[in-house]
Amino acid sequence: MALFTQLKSYQALQAHFEQAKNLHMRDLFAQDPERFNKFSAKACGIELDYSKNRITEETKALLLDLAREALVEEKRDGMFAGARINTSEDRAVLHTALRNKSGNPVLCDGVDVMPEVQATLAKMKAFVNEVHNGTRTGYTGKKFTDVLAIGIGGSFLGPKIMTEALKPYRVDGLKVHFVANVDGAHIHDVLATLPIETTLVLMSSKSFGTQETLKNTETAKAWFLENGGKFEDIAKHFMCVSSNIKAATEFGMDADNIFPMWDWVGGRYSLWSAIGLPIALALGFDNFEALLDGAYEMDQHFLTAPLEENVPALLGVLGVWYINFFGAQSHVLLPYDHYLRGFPAYVQQLDMESNGKSATPTGDYLDYATGPVIWGGEGTNGQHAFHQLIHQGTVLIPADFIMPLHSQHEMTNHHAMLASNCFGQTQALMQGKTVEQVKAEFAGKGLTDEEIEKVAPQKVFEGNKPTNTILMEKLTPNALGQLIAMYEHKVFVQGIIWGINSFDQWGVELGKVLGNDVLAKLEDSSIELNGDSSTNALIEKFRNRNA
Numbered sequence: 185m186a187l188f189t190q191l192k193s194y195q196a197l198q199a200h201f202e203q204a205k206n207l208h209m210r211d212l213f214a215q216d217p218e219r220f221n222k223f224s225a226k227a228c229g230i231e232l233d234y235s236k237n238r239i240t241e242e243t244k245a246l247l248l249d250l251a252r253e254a255l256v257e258e259k260r261d262g263m264f265a266g267a268r269i270n271t272s273e274d275r276a277v278l279h280t281a282l283r284n285k286s287g288n289p290v291l292c293d294g295v296d297v298m299p300e301v302q303a304t305l306a307k308m309k310a311f312v313n314e315v316h317n318g319t320r321t322g323y324t325g326k327k328f329t330d331v332l333a334i335g336i337g338g339s340f341l342g343p344k345i346m347t348e349a350l351k352p353y354r355v356d357g358l359k360v361h362f363v364a365n366v367d368g369a370h371i372h373d374v375l376a377t378l379p380i381e382t383t384l385v386l387m388s389s390k391s392f393g394t395q396e397t398l399k400n401t402e403t404a405k406a407w408f409l410e411n412g413g414k415f416e417d418i419a420k421h422f423m424c425v426s427s428n429i430k431a432a433t434e435f436g437m438d439a440d441n442i443f444p445m446w447d448w449v450g451g452r453y454s455l456w457s458a459i460g461l462p463i464a465l466a467l468g469f470d471n472f473e474a475l476l477d478g479a480y481e482m483d484q485h486f487l488t489a490p491l492e493e494n495v496p497a498l499l500g501v502l503g504v505w506y507i508n509f510f511g512a513q514s515h516v517l518l519p520y521d522h523y524l525r526g527f528p529a530y531v532q533q534l535d536m537e538s539n540g541k542s543a544t545p546t547g548d549y550l551d552y553a554t555g556p557v558i559w560g561g562e563g564t565n566g567q568h569a570f571h572q573l574i575h576q577g578t579v580l581i582p583a584d585f586i587m588p589l590h591s592q593h594e595m596t597n598h599h600a601m602l603a604s605n606c607f608g609q610t611q612a613l614m615q616g617k618t619v620e621q622v623k624a625e626f627a628g629k630g631l632t633d634e635e636i637e638k639v640a641p642q643k644v645f646e647g648n649k650p651t652n653t654i655l656m657e658k659l660t661p662n663a664l665g666q667l668i669a670m671y672e673h674k675v676f677v678q679g680i681i682w683g684i685n686s687f688d689q690w691g692v693e694l695g696k697v698l699g700n701d702v703l704a705k706l707e708d709s710s711i712e713l714n715g716d717s718s719t720n721a722l723i724e725k726f727r728n729r730n731a
């Protein structure tokens with residue numbers, strides 16, 4: 185397969201870019217009252233307004249040619265059908281099977297994975313219901329009141345952020361707490377609030393080999409044993425989710441307390457598996473099912489909608505337009521919903537761990553940009569902080585504004601005010617403010633021409649800043665499932681266009697290996713310091729910190 189920049193459609197886009205880069209969206213809107221209708225699309229419950237992008241109909245057609253030439257549709261079908269597209273780990277990529285509601289089999293190496301998926305969902309459901317109705321209790325027979333969920337990365341962000349996002353749907357009587365960081369401060373503070381007799385510890389680690397998670401679980405176990413729990417009570421209080429059943433059993437997990445997952449589920453795509461148990465415990469199994477249903481609906485849209493109306497595909501190619509032609513290096517997510525405030529951090533792992541790559545699966549180094557820096561924060565707070573740079577800074581930052589039309593709490597006029605800020609921001613970013621408008625504002629204020637000349641450029645907004653507005657009726661479990669799956673598929677589309685493997689994460693490995701080497705040296709001062717002078721000096725400082 186040719187590299188992205190060698191594709192015919194890439195060359196066509198490059199030629200088109202030379203004139204498209206000079207267009208201003210202000211003019212494009214003025215010329216065409218139908219622009220919103222032409223550049224908006226619907227995917228199940230999600231509506232995408234992408235009219236405030238620096239594109240024409242020709243740009244859209246050329247970008248979709250690029251997606252077609254890169255074989256996005258064929259590779260999408262391959263992923264859903266269990267092709268081993270994660271080549272460096274020789275794995276299929278089948279998170280979509282975890283929410284497959286079609287009743288059809290999904291084959292991985294000729295074996296249908298659906299019976300195992302369904303059996304695990306049934307086990308999760310039974311477990312969640314037993315915890316909720318009190319038939320599964322702690323060692324003193326009392327109903328569980330708290331869950332301590334331990335995990336990191338994909339075994340933490342999804343469960344934590346989605347539990348937060350769906351706060352209004354939480355069941356009463358069971359609090360879910362998360363610990364990820366190996367900084368002892370995190371688990372210290374959480375354990376201090378937990379009652380031993382009624383706390384369930386749920387450890388999530390696909391590999392069962394992640395240092396932080398193992399350490400935090402050992403600490404939780406020690407806390408349990410030191411505060412009244414007995415060794416024989418551990419099985420009542422400690423559960424885990426892992427694809428490494430052997431390591432989990434060796435660690436002391438009771439075989440019945442292990443929820444399986446599979447190597448064809450990537451960590452950052454795993455909240456749909458038993459990794460999502462904290463979500464199900466916090467919200468009830470029906471709400472977890474609704475999250476899966478929403479993702480399934482988005483899967484169907486991604487699989488069947490023509491690219492011209494395919495929301496994840498459109499988001500994907502628009503990102504490529506800014507990254508590879510305009511040179512954008514970051515992309516900002518701005519949820520105008522307090523409960524979605526953690527969502528940018530979720531998409532940050534999803535996108536950056538997937539597409540932060542610089543070589544192809546066939547061994548070519550890339551000479552073009554791939555995944556951008558993903559960042560963001562909740563609106564309206566960001567408007568009073570970092571939006572300044574998006575409006576008037578020197579770098580181009582495409583933005584996704586995410587806005588539910590209904591609030592979870594219809595407080596007087598709050599929601600109209602929130603929406604007005606969201607829509608007003610995208611309008612300001614698009615149209616900007618010309619120097620003529622600025623000068624007209626000075627008229628009659630008694631300023632000299634010289635003073636006006638000095639101040640005016642600082643008040644000019646260039647505008648022409650691209651934004652997508654992503655609307656949904658309300659942030660329900662179903663809508664959230666759709667939203668997450670939409671971003672998963674956007675990331676997939678971009679990875680295919682760039683010709684990279686979006687499903688491995690070798691970039692995190694070196695740090696883990698060197699971290700273990702350093703730990704040995706910190707714990708045993710007889711080990712010779714044979715690294716670079718900086719790392720040696722830092723280790724020395726730590727070794728001597730009590731001297």
Ligand SMILES: O=P(O)(O)OC[C@H]1O[C@](O)(CO)[C@@H](O)[C@@H]1O
Pocket residue numbers: 336337338339388389390391392393394397451452537689692
């Ligand atoms: O679930 P595990 O195996 O503990 O891994 C946790 C996380 O670590 C990573 O490998 C990154 O360090 C992520 O991809 C993964 O989600």
